[in-house]
Amino acid sequence: MAATTTAQAPADAQRAASRPVGLTILTVFTALMLLVATYMAFIYAPTERTMGAVQRIFYFHVGAAWAGALAFLVTAIAGVVYLITGKRSWDIVGHSSVEVGLALVTITLTSGPIWAQFAWGKPWTWDPKLTSAAVMWLSYAAYLMLRQGLDDPARRARFGAVYGIVAFASVIMTYFGVRFIEATIHPVVVGSSAGTGEGDFGLATRMVHAMVFSFITFTFVYATLLWHRIRLERLSDRVARLKAHFFSQSG
């Protein structure tokens, strides 16, 4: 048993350490898409009539918000699957998705107030969308702190799964809770509801192109970062295994 392990180890290590071709292709492709998305947001899309150039924030703002919410949905689903199957890979997916999602929501939360300062005259309101985005950020920051505070890997995985599910439910409910307080002033650009927002704007065809492209781009950004992050976690697992193996032999 020990002999086969040592014989396999170098080949195995080679395979695990080298980056998969698919990931390299995806990374390059996503970088290109980001370049195109930047072009579309800044040059291709026409300047909005009343708000001017600041409206261009919107393309990345909305794209990142969508991908962030998707990331947390993935965490909740991965949590459910982990609790059923108990497979470490689902724990890795859930954890990695939170880290990527948190970065994406940070983009949304920083770009939003810049836009709002111009459109609403103040950077922040307690609007449903803003509140739930802020709660989302805080909940998943807490998720990472929870994981950090636990030493036992199995417990860390279980608690992460449980908290990921509860946090997702709470974000949805916070959104609905605040929505009852008053009509949203956040522009409703996507969807059929009548615009009650301040700073609502209709989208010209080219704006729609830029927006849809930004959605797709950020989905790719999310997928790429997630893959990198999962791979990193796998490698760190591997290092831990090799260390344990090494010390058990030399000890």
Add this chain to the structure above:
Amino acid sequence: MTLEAEKQRPAIHPAARRPTSLFRAAAAIVWKDLRAEWRSKETVSAMLVFALLAIMVFSFALEFDRTGREASSAGVLWATLVFAGTLGLGRSLGREKDQGCLDGLLLTPVDRSALYFGKLAGNFIFMGVVALILLPVMSVLFDVSFFRPLIVPALILGILGYAGVGTLIASMSIYTRGREVLLPILLLPIALSILIPAVRATRGLLEGIPFDELLVWFNMLAATNVIYIALAYMLFDFVVEE
């Protein structure tokens, strides 16, 4: 126990062989918590003193005038309850862990959810007692009458939801390093969806807004309760699993 003693032991009554029902097991845990609390009076007194201090802090930090006091008394009540509740939740679960009682409870042949519902009920009662004492105190200090019949369902639903999700979160935070710090961090973002409708409903009642208009908040409180307690019921097994 020797074989001899085994033989001499009276036959076990058939009823005792039956698995304990969920309700009876949960009731036993509540009873245990209440008796321990009755003897030590540690948790509720700490929550209460903390709550009174919080009210002091709020009234000086916010420098209320008359209208300000009326408008924000519902918010002060709930913020105080939530902070005091966090204190109680941390103690209630932390004590089980420290004394090794949690392991003992997990070894008993009852459903794990009995443990959850038992702790939930205990925490609900502790927070309820604090709320009952806070109401007259705040009515006097803030010169606002909290004694309206509908405030009771608002308090019950709000506290139940908070204790419901709080019991689940606290049973995770007790395993972490620096658990006292982590509990509010984990709990408060989740509890916001209970706090929002609870504050709105209470404030509406204090301002004398008719019930029809406040119904949406009560509905939301009820819905949040159902979702959180159902989730916690399903997930609690995984939290205490060894």
